[in-house]
Amino acid sequence: MNRLVGAFMLLGLPAGAQTTIQGDNRVISLGNAPVAESKTRAAASSAAQAVMRGLDKLAGASEDIILTAGETTQFGPLTISMQDCRYPKGNPNGDAFVSLSIIDTKTGKSAFDGWMIASSPALNAMDHPRYDVWAIRCKLDDRTPSVVAGESSPLPIMRPEELGGN
Known part of the structure; x- marks a missing residue:
């Protein structure tokens, strides 16, 4: 038995289920069930x-x-x-x-x-x-700042007492 057909039978889906791709849309057909469409994600x-x-x-x-x-x-x-x-x-x-x-x-x-x-x-x-x-x-690389604390700032994070505050 074909593995794909066996998997559909195991899942309780009709063996005639198929997926086709039309342009940017993915169309999933399950026998006589309504057609489901979804946009594919960008690369x-x-x-x-x-x-x-x-x-x-x-x-x-x-x-x-x-x-x-x-x-x-x-x-x-x-x-x-x-x-x-x-x-x-x-x-x-x-x-x-x-x-x-x-x-x-x-x-x-x-x-x-x-x-x-x-x-x-x-x-x-x-x-x-x-x-x-x-x-x-x-x-992307070592020169790209990240959003972690202190990395996007030219100065390191300092405590208030190091800045001369109380």
């Missing part, structure tokens, strides 16, 4: 780096993490590996989505493996009792 570009934010929920401390594609870093007991950071083509400040693998080194289990979407962090969130990690944006 995406890959970025060299991703800006992530990690939160230790117990200590209440957050840390900004900049990862390069193929790089692995530690955040607490978590080992974070980034495979890719994509953004809408022609709009590097647009909605980023980052491919990550996160392993809890204490348990040896995977805490997350998949794509995180910057604009919808709860859509595919990491599930860990103490730590949160989420995507902020893609960063």
